[in-house]
Amino acid sequence: xxxxxxxxxxxxxxxxKTEALVLDADGQVEARISFPTEQxxxxxxxxxxxxxxxxxxxxxxxxxxxxxxxxxxxxxxxHELGTVRHAYNIGIDELDxxxxxxxxxxxxxxxxxxxxxxxxxxxxxxxxPGTTAYLNLGTGIAAGFVIDDQPLRxxxxxxxxxxxxxxxxxxxxxxCGQTGCLETVAxxxxxxxxxxxxxxGRVLLADAAAGDPAAVEALSLLVTGAAAGIRxxxxxFDPHTLVIGGGxxxxxxxxxxxxxxxxxxxxxxxxxxxxxxMSDRIRILPDGSPAAAVGAALSYRS
Amino acid sequence: xxxxxxxxxxxxxxxxKTEALVLDADGQVEARISFPTEQxxxxxxxxxxxxxxxxxxxxxxxxxxxxxxxxxxxxxxxHELGTVRHAYNIGIDELDxxxxxxxxxxxxxxxxxxxxxxxxxxxxxxxxPGTTAYLNLGTGIAAGFVIDDQPLRxxxxxxxxxxxxxxxxxxxxxxCGQTGCLETVAxxxxxxxxxxxxxxGRVLLADAAAGDPAAVEALSLLVTGAAAGIRxxxxxFDPHTLVIGGGxxxxxxxxxxxxxxxxxxxxxxxxxxxxxxMSDRIRILPDGSPAAAVGAALSYRS
Numbered sequence: 001x002x003x004x005x006x007x008x009x010x011x012x013x014x015x016x017k018t019e020a021l022v023l024d025a026d027g028q029v030e031a032r033i034s035f036p037t038e039q040x041x042x043x044x045x046x047x048x049x050x051x052x053x054x055x056x057x058x059x060x061x062x063x064x065x066x067x068x069x070x071x072x073x074x075x076x077x078x079h080e081l082g083t084v085r086h087a088y089n090i091g092i093d094e095l096d097x098x099x100x101x102x103x104x105x106x107x108x109x110x111x112x113x114x115x116x117x118x119x120x121x122x123x124x125x126x127x128x129p130g131t132t133a134y135l136n137l138g139t140g141i142a143a144g145f146v147i148d149d150q151p152l153r154x155x156x157x158x159x160x161x162x163x164x165x166x167x168x169x170x171x172x173x174x175x176c177g178q179t180g181c182l183e184t185v186a187x188x189x190x191x192x193x194x195x196x197x198x199x200x201g202r203v204l205l206a207d208a209a210a211g212d213p214a215a216v217e218a219l220s221l222l223v224t225g226a227a228a229g230i231r232x233x234x235x236x237f238d239p240h241t242l243v244i245g246g247g248x249x250x251x252x253x254x255x256x257x258x259x260x261x262x263x264x265x266x267x268x269x270x271x272x273x274x275x276x277x278m279s280d281r282i283r284i285l286p287d288g289s290p291a292a293a294v295g296a297a298l299s300y301r302s
Numbered sequence: 303x304x305x306x307x308x309x310x311x312x313x314x315x316x317x318x319k320t321e322a323l324v325l326d327a328d329g330q331v332e333a334r335i336s337f338p339t340e341q342x343x344x345x346x347x348x349x350x351x352x353x354x355x356x357x358x359x360x361x362x363x364x365x366x367x368x369x370x371x372x373x374x375x376x377x378x379x380x381h382e383l384g385t386v387r388h389a390y391n392i393g394i395d396e397l398d399x400x401x402x403x404x405x406x407x408x409x410x411x412x413x414x415x416x417x418x419x420x421x422x423x424x425x426x427x428x429x430x431p432g433t434t435a436y437l438n439l440g441t442g443i444a445a446g447f448v449i450d451d452q453p454l455r456x457x458x459x460x461x462x463x464x465x466x467x468x469x470x471x472x473x474x475x476x477x478c479g480q481t482g483c484l485e486t487v488a489x490x491x492x493x494x495x496x497x498x499x500x501x502x503g504r505v506l507l508a509d510a511a512a513g514d515p516a517a518v519e520a521l522s523l524l525v526t527g528a529a530a531g532i533r534x535x536x537x538x539f540d541p542h543t544l545v546i547g548g549g550x551x552x553x554x555x556x557x558x559x560x561x562x563x564x565x566x567x568x569x570x571x572x573x574x575x576x577x578x579x580m581s582d583r584i585r586i587l588p589d590g591s592p593a594a595a596v597g598a599a600l601s602y603r604s
Contacts, residue, residue, distance in 0.1 A: 076577075130457060131454075131456055131457055143538070147449070147454065152433075152449065152539070153540075154433055154539060154540025154541065155432060155433055155540050155541055155542040155583075156540055156578065156579070157540070158536075158537065158540045158578060159538070159539065159540040160538060160540075161537045161538075161540075162537060162538060164537060164574060164575075165533070165534060165537055166533075167469045169471045176572050176573075176574035176575070177571050177572030177573055177574060177575065178568070178571065178572045178574070178575065231467070231468075232467060232534075232538070233538075234460075235460065235463045235464060235466060235467055236445070236461070236462060236463075236464060236534070236535075236538050236539070237454070237456060237461065237538070238455075238456025238457050238458055238459070238460045238461040238462075238463075239456065239457055240457040266480070269479050269480065270478050270479030270480045271478075271479055272466060272478035272479060272480070273466075273478070273479065273480065275378075276458065276460060277458070281457075
């Protein structure tokens, strides 16, 4: 019987579901599972333990054949300390998740913000050199950054929190206490708060296509806001590649072509913006890509 | 006769003057000069040659005792290619400055954008660990970034061009073709364009102190715009330290206390912003610090 080469487990603990996988020593996905996230401190610890056990069973490994566990999780993550704060959508106020999970499983555990993990994973899976900015268009809007395969983690775990930049003259109130945050126009939560309580992307597209004025306006704000986020990322980070990920990207052409058209319209009005080649830098994260779980598995590298 | 240990020359070629210095092998400033910049391709090449000759004379070195020359210059700089574009305030449209200077002096020459060079120099001189964002409040407004002693240079030489983010509802026209750019409210050029053609910081302070409404408003816009730039930098880069540099910092307390008060006011209204500790991250570049020339001299490291 041969001992398998050591592998790395990565998981993306989200508000409703957890995606987890085993990455083998060559960086290939060996096994992959997905199940509901349990809420709260104990719920999240239990979810992580269950994911590890299920992956070991699925891949025929024991914990001895696993060299690290990486977790991507929403909220304010301190990678050095292995703590997460303010992950309200999974019922966590503050948790020393890395230390407590490590105690239970006896393996090194590292934490990253889920969007940073997705940025690491996207750069790896899409083989992107240089500087990558990853824009997550999901329930919220936020960004992650990778520079020459190294994530930018920043000082206080808030790198890429562009959703709470107050740049919109509509001045809608944001739960963060400011008004006019980018997240109040360009996010899944904006659709629910300001368009329709059951705000769903597919319904939005259907209603907008049928000419419903409120849906047309909500889609237009989403497109313009996302384009403003991209302009912001290009003019601060100047990335080689800007990857659009997150659930809203599944809206497809009405969103993505709309973003490109908006950026190109701005470029037509400004030689300076035109010189930036903004829309040429955009790539879309492929459907079903487990970027955040892969990025979490790879976080042992840095 | 002993041969001196090899040193590095750095210079900051600005719109009106060029600052140049020799950094010895221990990173200490050995000699420093300043003189007017000549305009245009040949003018800038001549300025650089004169600076090198003058520094050699001043420090008792010959070119044999110098191992590199680094230049910080305004405009869109391609560090890899050693080219600069759109440096209109020194009369350069496009110039392969590194190769042409290298040909004349027989030493390796590297180029950086002047704000990036200042960020490198500030992090070195102020001994700043981790991630540093450097905000230049001068004729324009722009930022440079250093992460663990490495500058962030980006893909197309426009890293930190936050001055042309269109975030101001006043919607003033900007020479770049957009409206409402941060630079139209928070820069020396904004003072000249929208307050007074001879717009000078000291006059602004005197007039504002005397209660002149236009001066009070111009100062208020400058303060609010600079604070918005800082909020933007904190929420994208999450830097350990944010250094304010550039000529306008010499306005002192009315600007700097104003910026801190504005940030603290925003934090009072938003628990999220309060948690970022924005004003605690601010440091001011010391008066007379040759940050850009030092950073240019150090650019051989990366």
